Amino acid sequence: MTDPTQPRTRRARIKSYDGPAGGYGSLKGIAEAVVHEKTPPLPLARQLLRQNKVDGFACVSCAWPKPVKAHPAEFCENGAKATAWDMTSRRCGRDFFAAHTLTELLDWSDYDLEQTGRLTEPMRYDAASDRYVPCAWGEAFAAxxxxxxxxxxxxxxxxxxxxxxxxxxxxxxxxxxxxxxxxxxxxxNMCHESTSVGLKQSLGAPVGTVLLDDFEVADAIFFFGQNVGSNSPRLLHDLQKAARRGAPIVTFNPLKEAGLERFKNPQSPFQMLTGDETKISSEYYQLKAGGDLAAITGLCKWLIEADDAATAANGLPVLDHGFIAEHTQGFESFAAFCRNTAWSEIERQCGLPRAEIEKAAATYASAPAVICVYGMGLTQHVLGVQNVHMVCNLLMLRGNVGRPGAGPCPVRGHSxxxxxxxxxxxxxxxxxxxxxxxxxxxxxxxxxxxxxxxxxxxxxxxxxxxxxxxxxxxxxxxxxxxxxxxxxxxxxxxxxxxxxxxxxxxxxxxxxxxxxxxxxxxxxxxxxxxxxxxxxxxxxxxxxxxxxxxxxxxxxxxxxxxxxxxxxxxxxxxxxxxxxxxxxxxxxxxxxxxxxxxxxxxxxxxxxxxQPGGFHRPNKARERNFSEAPGGKANFYKPTALSATGFAEAKGVFRLITLRSNDQFNTTVYGYEDRFRGVSGARDILFVNRGDMQRLGLVEGQRAGLETVADDGVERRMSDLRVTGYDIPEGCLGTYYPECNVLVPLGHHAEGSKTPASKSVPVRIVVD
The missing domain is CATH 3.40.50.740 (Rossmann fold)
Known part of the structure; x- marks a missing residue:
């Protein structure tokens, strides 16, 4: 029998995953968490039925809104895991700390440390024994x-x-x-400070303008750098409804994420019994990490030039000139930037062909009301603040701020x-x-x-x-x-x-x-x-x-x-x-x-x-009041570059994307099953484009390391990673956070917000 107080050695099992988000996989993931945590099933079931309800408790996981009319089970896979994690029957008290020094515990994994269970009493560090020892609450507060x-x-x-x-x-x-x-x-500061800075500069409000009800009337939804299936699965209910009523969902993301491809609703008996599932993204574009600036520039360029052509032909305008004139400033300078930016440079920087960007732009132009959803795939870059500016620029071109079914929707993490x-x-x-x-x-x-x-x-x-x-x-x-x-x-x-x-x-x-x-x-x-x-x-x-x-x-x-x-x-x-x-x-x-x-x-x-659904904290930008933005109006900003990475392309230098599995939330690792990426049993994985593997002579399953490319005199290296071929853009790599934080320089952060630029870290592959 495994000793729960000892760390365990694990080996990776790789198997491609082609299923949807949700479905029986989610139910299995919850069941495994219950077993791992030794959570009493009946008390857990009772709490899950209270989760995110008006007379219950707010989920300790993500911050996705709670609806006025809750589902019978208003929780997702990760929310259930978070509840099981809190309700574990395991306990970490004085006996555990008496048996282990802190130096010894430093060799344990994040998962094994948290599997020791709930802390039970105040502890004081004793340097002589290198252990935590019990103390009274009064002693702790006095000291x-x-x-x-x-x-x-x-x-x-x-x-x-x-x-x-x-x-x-x-x-x-x-x-x-x-x-x-x-x-x-x-x-x-570590995740969404680029949002707080960028939205404030563009619109005068440091938070999004979208409410849950807006998803019911949006004519299109654009996603940038957000993994809904792992990080905010309850949003999938709203996306499923939008997709079923014919609203296009257009996704820009370096990786194919299961939640943005297909969804089988665990709360739908029909889907669970028949195998039916919902296609989420009607268009999915895999751009390079840090390529969103270029891609959104391309979207804006197409819209502006289509409007120029319509004006010349006395046709219907593509842009909302009334909104632009009344509520914004800086449009002409931004429009000139877009017109003067060559398509060849846009394509090179984002890795997408012009035809795909134009198709997405036409979808955007045909939708009267558009929501732009984004996550840390935009904010955690050196030019992360400019990424946020560009989302606002795109929305403002057609007046998609301050009206139903439209606006920026940054998806926050912690609850x-x-x-x-x-x-x-x-x-x-x-x-x-x-x-x-x-x-x-x-x-x-x-x-x-x-x-x-x-x-x-x-x-x-x-x-x-x-x-x-x-x-x-x-x-x-x-x-x-x-x-x-x-x-x-x-x-x-x-x-x-x-x-x-x-x-x-x-x-x-x-x-x-x-x-x-x-x-x-x-x-x-x-x-x-x-x-x-x-x-x-x-x-x-x-x-x-x-x-x-x-x-x-x-x-x-x-x-x-x-x-x-x-x-x-x-x-x-x-x-x-x-x-x-x-x-x-x-x-x-x-x-x-x-x-x-x-x-x-x-x-x-x-x-x-x-009250059900909570009460809304007023947001002036939602009312088209941009008086708190610089200059008293919403602002168009030109990007200073078309790549948000903050470093130049060079031979042998890759863009490392830090990843979370669907079995974790931030630094909390619930288990070793990254079901959507087909990885089981381990986290020492290096995801590599198969073309890059062939070019470099790497083979599936071999061990390799990464070293950071930086000129600050500090050596940063991560060793012994399993090379795994994956559908990721050429020149990009992926590995798991927080383990890969050893590779992220402290000085590699977003300009203007100092959010760590963890979604595009310059690294080289090292084969020992």
Whole structure:
């Protein structure tokens, strides 16, 4: 029998997959997760029926919107896995840590670490034994408070993962600022900061303008760099409806993703019993990684030149000239750029023939209302912000912003990552209502810019960062240049990790270090005034209530909000305007405080957040009010290049795309089945174009490595990967995140947002 406390060796099994997303494969994936986690089936089934329901809990996985009229089973494969992961019967307590040093555990895989189960009690790192040892909650808070009081506030980072509620996030941001730190990076910095910057510059709003209802009336949907089948499968229900009513779905993506090809709805008895399935993408274009700038330039060029021809012939216009004239600026300069860009250069940079781009452009022109959906395939490039600009340019040409069935739809990852930014977790002082906070709580907030994720890592490397407090997440595993960051991590005076399960980020400790276990969102959170409700914001800016009712995994767990309140009391001077104990005792008081800070968004917060579908946080761009964009109008921006990679083509240099399997969510690995890519049993895989394999003399199954092409004097190498032929564009490679973060230079990030450019990393293949 396998010992669950020991890591396991695995071998890859490769078999091509030609099935749809969903179907029996999803049911099998959920069943396997239940077995692996040893989750009680009946309690799990009960929780799954509560998931994403108005009287239940918000999924701890992705941030896709919750519909007003929920499906009987309003969860997807990965959402079910996330719930099973939280509900595991495995426990990671003092006996486990007594048996293993942290140095030993560093050799374990991400999956094996999290398979140890739910953390059960607060732990303190003991450097002499290199082990975590149990401690009392009071001991932990006193030590953390003493350490923080001894540090310069600007040297302390308060990181937040996207799972924390709006209430906890508000408390976290307020605590950091009252302490004197503006260093409030979060997981958005690593994924969608290019969206926040690019949409704000183009439209004046840092978030998408699309609501769930818009998918019901969209005449076409364009996808760019987003894997719906693995990252937001509940969206497939809306895409299936759109496809069945004849709305074209046009996809631009380097890889063929099963969810964007075909879908068999597990909730449809007809499809499950008959083998029927729905074709999702009516057009699918596999462009080079980083080639979206060129492809969208081609789309815009065709539209503009078709409009020029129509004008010359006194025909019907192709562009929405009324919208352009009334609501935008910069059109003529952008139009001239498109007209002057040669088709040959567009084709070379994106890897698509002109005829395919023109076909997609004609589809776009024939649709009165178009939604553009995109993900990290656009944002995680050196010119990721410009990718976002180009999506907006395409939409604005035909007035596809601020009307039903149209607009930009960035698909966020973690379930509340967008909401955290809404309630103050930001390193940018201009994005926080500092004057309101000053008046509300009678303190002087820091006014200087803080550190985002990349800047926090830079500060760590040069010795300016002395402490890290993490509200969830797996920071060390998620960041670029992970070996360099790990090597410097131990120099810090203090590290604090608030978590539900063990991960690699907990194994590298500062001089004083604590691992603090918290409740999950599924569990009952009982405080002084009774069982508490929390709230989250989804990708469409709708605010939802979430209520956990499962018994906690351990009687020694505290809620995230309670942990934050105790750290605040231990590290801050008393403030009569902030009663941390009262807030922890009644989260409704925190929501009242949020409403007072952000009255323009949260009016009637406590009364409205229970309603089906949540309540929508107003977005001016959705109302065609672009007054908050530079110049007071929506802006057309010209790209500075046609490739978003940020590096020049060179012989032997490939564009590495970091990938997630359909058996993981961000850094959390639920298992070793990447069903849609036909990979089972391992993650040490290098996906290579078969033509490139033949040209380089590589054969299926041989072992090879990758090395990063960079001129910063740092050697970055990943060894012993299984070469696997795959349908990927020539010159592009793929391998799994987060393992491949060893190859991503910290300085390889998006201009203007510092989002790590993990979707096009310059590498060479190395055969030992």
């Amino acid at each position: 953390i408070g003493a350490a923080l009081k001894a540090l310069e506030p600007t040297s302390v980072t308060f990181y937040a993962s996207g799972r924390a509620s709006l209430e906890t996030s508000y408390m976290w941001a307020l605590m950091a600022r009252m302490y004197g730190s503006q260093n409030l990076p979060d997981s958005s 509340n990552v967008q909401g955290q930014r809404t309630v103050g977790i930001t390193e940018k002082p201009e994005l926080a209502p500092l004057d309101i906070l000053k008046a509300q709580y009678d303190f002087e907030p820091p006014r200087e810019k803080g550190w985002n994720t990349v800047e926090a890592c830079e500060a760590l490397l040069d010795g300016r960062m002395n402490a890290f407090l993490g509200l969830g997440g797996n920071f060390l595993r998620a960041v670029p240049d992970s070996p360099r960051i790990e090597a410097a991590w131990r120099r810090q005076k203090l590290t604090v990790q608030i978590a539900t399960k063990l991960n690699r980020g907990h194994l590298v400790c500062g001089q004083v270090a604590f691992l603090l276990p918290c409740l999950s969102r599924i569990e009952r959170d009982t405080q002084a005034t009774g069982d508490q409700i929390v709230s989250v914001e989804d990708s469409s800016s709708c605010i939802h209530a979430s209520f956990g009712d499962r018994a906690p995994a351990s009687p020694r767990l505290m809620s995230e909000a309670a942990i934050v309140g105790e750290i605040a009391k231990a590290s801050l001077a008393p403030n009569p305007k902030v009663d941390w104990d009262a807030w922890v005792g009644d989260y409704a008081l925190v929501r009242d405080a949020i409403e007072a800070t952000y009255p323009q968004w949260f009016e009637g917060f406590n009364q409205r957040f229970h």
